[in-house]
Amino acid sequence: MIAQLSLTVLLAIILLYAWTACARAPIIGVSFAFAASAGFYFVWVPGHATELAEFVGIGRGVDLIIYLWIVISLIMLLNLHLKLREQMELITILVRTIAIAKSTDDARRGRQPAQGPAMNSPDDC
Amino acid sequence: MNSHSPDVWIVIAAYNEAPVIGDVLADVQSTGHRILVVDDGSTDATADIAANARAMVIKHIINLGQGAALQTGIDYALLYGADIIVTFDADGQHRASDIPSLIEALRQSGAQFALGSRFLGKTLNMPLSRRILLKGATWFTRLMTGLHITDSHNGLRAISRSGARALRLTQNHMAHASEILHQIARSGLKYVEIPITIEYSRYSLAKRQRLRNSIAIIVDLFARSLRQ
Numbered sequence: 135m136i137a138q139l140s141l142t143v144l145l146a147i148i149l150l151y152a153w154t155a156c157a158r159a160p161i162i163g164v165s166f167a168f169a170a171s172a173g174f175y176f177v178w179v180p181g182h183a184t185e186l187a188e189f190v191g192i193g194r195g196v197d198l199i200i201y202l203w204i205v206i207s208l209i210m211l212l213n214l215h216l217k218l219r220e221q222m223e224l225i226t227i228l229v230r231t232i233a234i235a236k237s238t239d240d241a242r243r244g245r246q247p248a249q250g251p252a253m254n255s256p257d258d259c
Numbered sequence: 260m261n262s263h264s265p266d267v268w269i270v271i272a273a274y275n276e277a278p279v280i281g282d283v284l285a286d287v288q289s290t291g292h293r294i295l296v297v298d299d300g301s302t303d304a305t306a307d308i309a310a311n312a313r314a315m316v317i318k319h320i321i322n323l324g325q326g327a328a329l330q331t332g333i334d335y336a337l338l339y340g341a342d343i344i345v346t347f348d349a350d351g352q353h354r355a356s357d358i359p360s361l362i363e364a365l366r367q368s369g370a371q372f373a374l375g376s377r378f379l380g381k382t383l384n385m386p387l388s389r390r391i392l393l394k395g396a397t398w399f400t401r402l403m404t405g406l407h408i409t410d411s412h413n414g415l416r417a418i419s420r421s422g423a424r425a426l427r428l429t430q431n432h433m434a435h436a437s438e439i440l441h442q443i444a445r446s447g448l449k450y451v452e453i454p455i456t457i458e459y460s461r462y463s464l465a466k467r468q469r470l471r472n473s474i475a476i477i478v479d480l481f482a483r484s485l486r487q
Contacts (some may be wrong), residue, residue, distance in 0.1 A: 233318055
């Protein structure tokens with residue numbers, strides 16, 4: 135029961151993640167949603183998981199392996215998400231640096247219109 | 260901060276806001292402060308319209324999100340000596356007439372942040388679903404930060420130079436509003452809340468937070484907390 139509840143919480147998080155992913159990449163979102171839904175089903179109806187396992191020629195002991203696989207997959211997914219966030223932070227710094235450098239250059243060349251009182255020089259700061 | 264005439268910068272993060280940015284800038288220009296539009300990789304004429312309206316424009320070469328654009332604007336304003344930075348939404352929900360009360364609150368209270376609150380002030384045309392969503396987000400933020408705020412996702416705020424220097428937004432998207440409050444809570448910086456008016460239009464409702472975006476905010480904050 136503890137394992138079932140833990141997996142249900144993890145799968146619910148994946149389902150929410152799937153929903154948010156749908157806006158950016160529908161196929162990824164649908165795939166996640168399908169996998170998470172299948173996970174819910176097999177977690178709460180393990181008998182069908184066994185039947186499926188027998189159907190494809192694998193014994194009941196595979197249940198544990200499936201559960202472990204789900205957990206490992208979730209952790210890998212989370213790890214991937216965190217790595218993507220790290221990459222995004224680096225990209226953000228790069229884009230910000232380019233934006234500020236270009237604008238500063240434009241201001242020095244007099245291309246940037248000033249609003250209100252004259253702009254200070256960055257050297258004054 | 261200067262004792263008499265603080266250098267106030269109004270920072271507006273804009274992404275594909277061509278239909279409304281001209282009107283928003285016309286309203287904000289009435290304050291007489293410097294205006295900085297951070298064009299967050301728009302594919303429409305947002306940057307050109309802003310430049311024609313004599314606002315300063317800096318451009319992200321790709322779209323990063325409102326939080327990232329605001330941090331870029333804050334960095335730029337600090338670089339050029341801003342004493343007070345006002346963040347203002349580009350979709351026409353805010354009123355420039357609320358800006359003086361935010362600045363005055365900063366000066367009188369000595370706080371680093373003057374946060375606008377629609378629930379202390381007025382909302383026009385606010386759908387019930389939005390009210391429930393924002394009340395829930397505010398309740399959650401109060402629980403997580405211990406701050407007694409009344410409006411956790413209000414984009415209209417004034418920040419002193421010292422407050423802006425203490426801020427470091429890492430949430431590129433809408434979760435930056437929660438992140439600001441978390442950073443205020445953690446650093447012990449002083450804040451005040453000021454009543455403001457927010458007017459919802461069909462345009463702003465279409466662009467703003469849906470339930471899906473709210474969940475994305477929670478995912479972002481959760482992912483961030485895992486790395487801290």
